[in-house]
Amino acid sequence: xxxxxxxxxxxxxxxxxxxxxxxxxxxxxxxxxxxxxxxxxxxxxxxxxxxxxxxxxxxxxxxxxxxxxxxxxxxxxxxxxxxxxxxxxxxxxxxxxxxxxxxxxxxxxxxxxxxxxxxxxxxxxxxxxxxxxxx
Amino acid sequence: xxxxxxxxxxxxxxxxxxxxxxxxxxxxxxxxxxxxxxxxxxxxxxxxxxxxxxxxxxxxxxxxxxxxxxxxxxxxxxxxxxxxxxxxxxxxxxxxxxxxxxxxxxxxxxxxxxxxxxxxxxxxxxxxxxxxxxxxxxxxxxxxxxxxxxxxxxxxxxxxxxxxxxxxxxxxxxxxxxxxxxxxxxxxxxxxxxxxxxxxxxxxxxxxxxxxxxxxxxxxxxxxxxxxxxxxxxxxxxxxxxxxxxxxxxxxxxxxxxxxxxxxxxxxxxxxxxxxxxxxxxxxxxxxxxxxxxxxxxxxxxxxxxxxxxxxxxxxxxxxxxxxxxxxxxxxxxxxxxxxxxxxxxxxxxxxxxxxxxxxxxxxxxxxxxxxxxxxxxxxxxxxxxxxxxxxxxxxxxxxxxxxxxxxxxxxxxxxxxxxxx
Numbered sequence: 001x002x003x004x005x006x007x008x009x010x011x012x013x014x015x016x017x018x019x020x021x022x023x024x025x026x027x028x029x030x031x032x033x034x035x036x037x038x039x040x041x042x043x044x045x046x047x048x049x050x051x052x053x054x055x056x057x058x059x060x061x062x063x064x065x066x067x068x069x070x071x072x073x074x075x076x077x078x079x080x081x082x083x084x085x086x087x088x089x090x091x092x093x094x095x096x097x098x099x100x101x102x103x104x105x106x107x108x109x110x111x112x113x114x115x116x117x118x119x120x121x122x123x124x125x126x127x128x129x130x131x132x133x134x135x
Numbered sequence: 136x137x138x139x140x141x142x143x144x145x146x147x148x149x150x151x152x153x154x155x156x157x158x159x160x161x162x163x164x165x166x167x168x169x170x171x172x173x174x175x176x177x178x179x180x181x182x183x184x185x186x187x188x189x190x191x192x193x194x195x196x197x198x199x200x201x202x203x204x205x206x207x208x209x210x211x212x213x214x215x216x217x218x219x220x221x222x223x224x225x226x227x228x229x230x231x232x233x234x235x236x237x238x239x240x241x242x243x244x245x246x247x248x249x250x251x252x253x254x255x256x257x258x259x260x261x262x263x264x265x266x267x268x269x270x271x272x273x274x275x276x277x278x279x280x281x282x283x284x285x286x287x288x289x290x291x292x293x294x295x296x297x298x299x300x301x302x303x304x305x306x307x308x309x310x311x312x313x314x315x316x317x318x319x320x321x322x323x324x325x326x327x328x329x330x331x332x333x334x335x336x337x338x339x340x341x342x343x344x345x346x347x348x349x350x351x352x353x354x355x356x357x358x359x360x361x362x363x364x365x366x367x368x369x370x371x372x373x374x375x376x377x378x379x380x381x382x383x384x385x386x387x388x389x390x391x392x393x394x395x396x397x398x399x400x401x402x403x404x405x406x407x408x409x410x411x412x413x414x415x416x417x418x419x420x421x422x423x424x425x426x427x428x429x430x431x432x433x434x435x436x437x438x439x440x441x442x443x444x445x446x447x448x449x450x451x452x453x454x455x456x457x458x459x460x461x462x463x464x465x466x467x468x469x470x471x472x473x474x475x476x477x478x479x480x481x482x483x484x485x486x487x488x489x490x491x492x493x494x495x496x497x498x499x500x501x502x503x504x505x506x507x508x509x510x511x512x513x514x515x516x517x518x519x520x521x522x523x524x525x526x527x528x529x530x531x532x533x534x535x536x537x538x539x540x541x542x543x544x545x546x547x548x549x550x551x552x553x554x555x556x557x
Contacts, residue, residue: 003483007483026407026410026411029410029411030406030407030410033406033409033410034406087388087389087392089389089392089393090392092396093392093395093396093399096396096399096400096403097399105369106368106369106372109369109372109375109376110372112395112399113372113375113376113379115399116376116379116380116395116398116399116402117379119399119402119403119406120379120402122406123402123406123409125483126406126409126410127409128479128482128483129479129483130409130412132479132482134412
């Protein structure tokens with residue numbers, strides 16, 4: 001499911017944007033990678049996948065160079081995220097995992113596990129494709 | 136009275152409340168309602184116990200033993216870490232008085248307690264009835280009103296009774312373990328947990344306002360139980376993460392977190408790097424969009440149409456390949472297809488566990504037909520160039536004797552692995 005989505009996205013990229021802009025192509029591929037991760041059947045129910053998709057769409061909307069500021073939902077999460085029982089690195093983890101700011105520590109760990117799993121699968125997939133096509 | 140209380144607080148480690156509270160306490164005690172006075176009667180057993188445990192209990196005023204005991208407990212909890220103001224103690228005493236009078240105070244203890252136990256349910260039994268209950272409920276040697284008091288408190292403190300049953304409470308211990316057990320306290324190993332949860336008991340110390348009978352360091356009130364559950368869940372999740380993340384032999388939770396964070400950063404960086412290096416591959420390969428989607432989802436629907444189109448396409452591709460690989464590739468790209476070695480196709484399909492049974496059947500037909508068309512003399516071999524994923528083809532096609540395919544194998548930069556091996 002993940003691979004299918006990713007390959008489709010790659011196809012779209014290759015067909016739609018033959019412009020040789022290296023950075024743009026890189027960004028698009030990365031975008032496609034994360035989108036396919038978020039769309040995988042295993043993670044569609046997860047908080048991080050929704051947050052990731054949201055973030056991707058935000059970035060996409062920003063791309064055309066709109067001068068409008070992106071409206072971000074400002075949630076007051078300070079009382080939640082700065083629990084005294086959490087270790088000091090929890091904040092870093094929250095920044096890394098998409099959607100990690102609004103979660104409790106317990107859920108954050110669970111989401112991190114799922115996110116790591118999906119990331120690993122995605123990396124493996126990309127590695128396989130790369131090996132297959134560039135040797 | 137005040138002196139003894141002061142002694143208690145000093146022994147427990149630094150009276151947080153100080154002498155002022157004692158005076159107030161004295162005032163409260165002096166105005167105890169009748170039930171308390173009844174309880175004041177059975178002095179003798181209490182005197183014995185008090186005498187035995189003079190340094191801790193310090194309840195030399197017989198009738199007021201329980202109240203003093205409660206107050207000392209209260210102060211202990213205060214000291215143990217809640218740091219709540221002395222105002223809570225009079226509040227608690229006030230509660231006691233009110234309950235003794237038969238009224239259930241509501242949430243008064245919640246001020247510092249944080250709602251550990253339902254305050255309204257704290258004093259279900261009038262203190263005057265305590266003694267009767269005691270005889271029946273506990274086989275304790277101290278079957279006195281004090282026991283009844285314990286019972287009353289314990290009934291309202293589900294399991295909280297054990298929470299702070301510290302050795303200092305000597306004479307209380309004789310009765311406290313009973314009520315603690317009776318209340319089905321969820322505190323398993325009270326003694327073992329004494330040192331560690333002392334902090335936790337202090338952490339949840341706002342509730343201990345009412346858990347006077349509870350052993351200190353015992354997490355048995357609902358609040359601490361929830362916390363313990365939470366901690367267990369966190370430990371569980373950490374263990375699961377440990378399995379995922381390599382290099383997870385660190386037992387320290389902090390370093391484990393660091394490892395996890397580093398691993399997540401590493402994976403994200405890998406995605407970034409791979410997306411950069413994939414540019415060459417992405418340009419050369421137009422992934423099998425149309426076919427995969429049609430086969431994967433609507434394969435059965437568009438069976439007839441796709442078959443014919445595939446066949447046509449394949450024939451075209453084969454023709455182009457005979458001439459020039461590049462044009463064949465461009466043709467494919469224009470169609471949104473790609474060439475893919477069978478190994479890769481099988482790898483992808485197995486990696487994603489994508490059900491390709493129907494697709495492969497679809498692919499098998501036209502491909503076989505194309506093969507036949509292309510390579511009449513050769514054995515029935517799956518061509519390396521597949522317009523679609525064909526996982527159930529023979530893994531090692533015999534290409535050497537096939538002119539068309541050898542040309543393809545030479546020029547085909549993409550699909551090489553299986554072909555070159557042959």
